Amino acid sequence: MYGPAPYFYPPIAHGRKPRHWAHARVATCLQPRPFTHPHMLNLVLFGPPGAGKGTQSQNLIDRYGLRHISTGDLLRSEIAEGTTLGQEAKKLMDAGILVPDAVVIGMVENQVKANLSGRGFIFDGFPRTVAQAEALDEMLAKYGTSITVMVALQVDHDTLVQRLLLRGQTSGRPDDQNQDLIERRVVEYRDKTAPVAAFYAGTGRFQEVPGVGEISAIFEGICQKIDAVLAQ
Numbered sequence: 001m002y003g004p005a006p007y008f009y010p011p012i013a014h015g016r017k018p019r020h021w022a023h024a025r026v027a028t029c030l031q032p033r034p035f036t037h038p039h040m041l042n043l044v045l046f047g048p049p050g051a052g053k054g055t056q057s058q059n060l061i062d063r064y065g066l067r068h069i070s071t072g073d074l075l076r077s078e079i080a081e082g083t084t085l086g087q088e089a090k091k092l093m094d095a096g097i098l099v100p101d102a103v104v105i106g107m108v109e110n111q112v113k114a115n116l117s118g119r120g121f122i123f124d125g126f127p128r129t130v131a132q133a134e135a136l137d138e139m140l141a142k143y144g145t146s147i148t149v150m151v152a153l154q155v156d157h158d159t160l161v162q163r164l165l166l167r168g169q170t171s172g173r174p175d176d177q178n179q180d181l182i183e184r185r186v187v188e189y190r191d192k193t194a195p196v197a198a199f200y201a202g203t204g205r206f207q208e209v210p211g212v213g214e215i216s217a218i219f220e221g222i223c224q225k226i227d228a229v230l231a232q
């Protein structure tokens with residue numbers, strides 16, 4: 001279990017003028033400090049559509065006490081609520097095309113801001129472009145934290161397609177319904193998302209795990225990578 005984060009924030013002094021030098025010294029110690037969260041565990045769970053990110057996210061949330069941020073789920077909530085954003089996003093999602101970076105980055109920041117007191121985040125389906133990865137790094141730095149590690153699930157193409165077609169029988173997701181659409185999403189992944197792995201590898205925060213086999217064995221593989229990073 002990832003233990004409780006040792007958060008400790010000093011009290012903050014708010015804009016009072018010190019009356020003499022002794023107060024001035026105290027006031028300097030109590031200057032507002034940047035709000036930092038260096039002990040958070042922030043994971044990016046990475047892989048093509050059908051790699052098992054959603055399934056493994058649930059297990060990881062239970063083990064590490066993380067907050068789940070799935071941009072696909074957030075977009076589907078917008079669609080269900082019938083918002084303008086949802087209506088615009090639906091056209092692209094149903095065609096297997098990524099929605100614009102600014103849309104998902106804004107949604108993710110709202111979630112991050114609202115949940116900074118937790119143990120950390122698991123990002124599922126985000127970042128999906130290098131621009132999103134850069135924005136995420138910048139955003140987390142602003143809140144005094146960072147991505148701990150990206151774990152990529154490796155699954156071969158035929159298995160992905162089979163899994164998504166099977167999921168389509170029960171998920172009700174329009175984008176799981178036919179092979180052409182699934183192939184379109186895999187092409188989006190290859191062209192726009194796969195380069196995100198190199199972005200994290202370049203900063204030493206990238207780990208790979210086989211994503212085919214027993215769900216529990218895949219989960220243990222992911223945990224081993226995370227625990228190894230935490231032990232460093």
Ligand code: AMP
Nearest residue numbers: 071072092093097098099104125126128
């Ligand atoms: P998912 O549930 O992660 O498979 O996402 C379903 C669809 O939502 C994708 O095919 C995209 O159209 C859209 N989507 C989800 N996350 C993102 C993202 N980070 N960037 C752009 N589009 C996204």
